[in-house]
Amino acid sequence: MAQDIQLRLRSIRKSFDGQNGRIDVLKGVDFDVYERDFVSIIGPSGCGKSTVFNIVAGLLAPDDGDIIYRHERVSNLRGRVGYMMQRDLLFPWRTVLENIMLGPEMQRLPKAEARDNAMEYLNTFGLAGVENAYPKMLSGGMRQRVALIRTLLTDPDILLLDEPFSALDYQTRLYLEGVLVDAVETFNKTVILVTHDIDEAVALSKRVVVLGGKPSQVKSVHQIDLGSRSPVGARSDPHFSEYFHTLCGELDIQTKVKQ
Numbered sequence: 001m002a003q004d005i006q007l008r009l010r011s012i013r014k015s016f017d018g019q020n021g022r023i024d025v026l027k028g029v030d031f032d033v034y035e036r037d038f039v040s041i042i043g044p045s046g047c048g049k050s051t052v053f054n055i056v057a058g059l060l061a062p063d064d065g066d067i068i069y070r071h072e073r074v075s076n077l078r079g080r081v082g083y084m085m086q087r088d089l090l091f092p093w094r095t096v097l098e099n100i101m102l103g104p105e106m107q108r109l110p111k112a113e114a115r116d117n118a119m120e121y122l123n124t125f126g127l128a129g130v131e132n133a134y135p136k137m138l139s140g141g142m143r144q145r146v147a148l149i150r151t152l153l154t155d156p157d158i159l160l161l162d163e164p165f166s167a168l169d170y171q172t173r174l175y176l177e178g179v180l181v182d183a184v185e186t187f188n189k190t191v192i193l194v195t196h197d198i199d200e201a202v203a204l205s206k207r208v209v210v211l212g213g214k215p216s217q218v219k220s221v222h223q224i225d226l227g228s229r230s231p232v233g234a235r236s237d238p239h240f241s242e243y244f245h246t247l248c249g250e251l252d253i254q255t256k257v258k259q
C-alpha cells in the first residue's frame, strides 16, 4: 500500500557567516517523511542535523528550497511541531505539573482539560505522584519523561527530537526509548529523531536518513524492517547487526578489528 507523504523537504540550502567568511552547511537537502513515520537523521558532527530541525521548526529560515506539508508549500512547521532537545529545558522554579502546563498555557487551551490530560500522561509515563515536585528533585530520566510529556501535550503533528536521550545512562535510555515508541504508536505521531547513536537509530526507526559531504546532502535513505517495534526486541532481531554495519559503513566507521 502506498504511504502518504506528510512532509517533503526539497533542495534545502543554508549557509552561515563564519570567522573566515560564509560557510555552506546544507547544499540541497531532500527527503520525505510519511504520515506516522519514525525517521532518524544521522551524520557526522557538524553536518547540519540540528540546522535541518531549526529550519523545519521555523527557528531559522533556509536560504533556498521548499518545505511541503501535506501537499502545501509552507515556510516552516511552526505550531505543528513539538521540539525536544538533549537538555530537558525545564524551568527550575516551576513544579513538574506547571512545567508540563506551559505548552497548553501558551496555546491558551482550556485549563481543566489540559490538567486532566497532563495527569493522565504522568500516570502513563510512571510519574504519578511527582506533579508537585521541582525538577531538581528528579533523576535525569524522570526529567526527560517530563519534557516528553510537555512536548506531547500540545498535540503536535510531528515530534522533532534532537538527541533526547544522549545524556542518560544506557539502562534509562533503553527504558525511555520504549516509552517513546509506545507513546508515538498510541497517539499516532510522526517522529523525526536526530541521533549520534547508530544503534538507537536502527532500533527505533522505520527509516534512517544519512547526511554526508561538505556541505551536506542526503547521502542515502535506509528502510529498516525489523520484526519488533520494541527497542529491546528490535535489537534481538537477526537483521539488526546488518543494518548497524551498513550504516557504520555509510559513516565510514570501521567495525572490524584488524588481525
Ligand SMILES: Nc1ncnc2c1ncn2[C@@H]1O[C@H](COP(=O)(O)OP(=O)(O)OP(=O)(O)O)[C@@H](O)[C@H]1O
Pocket (backbone or CB within 6 Å): 016, 017, 025, 043, 044, 045, 046, 047, 048, 049, 050, 051, 052
Ligand atoms: N546560528 C548559527 N550561526 C553560525 N553558524 C551556525 C549556526 N548554527 C549552526 N552553525 C554551524 O553550522 C554547522 C552545522 O551545525 P549543526 O548544529 O546543525 O550540526 P549538527 O550536525 O547538528 O552537529 P552535532 O552533531 O555536533 O550536534 C556547524 O559548523 C555550526 O557551527
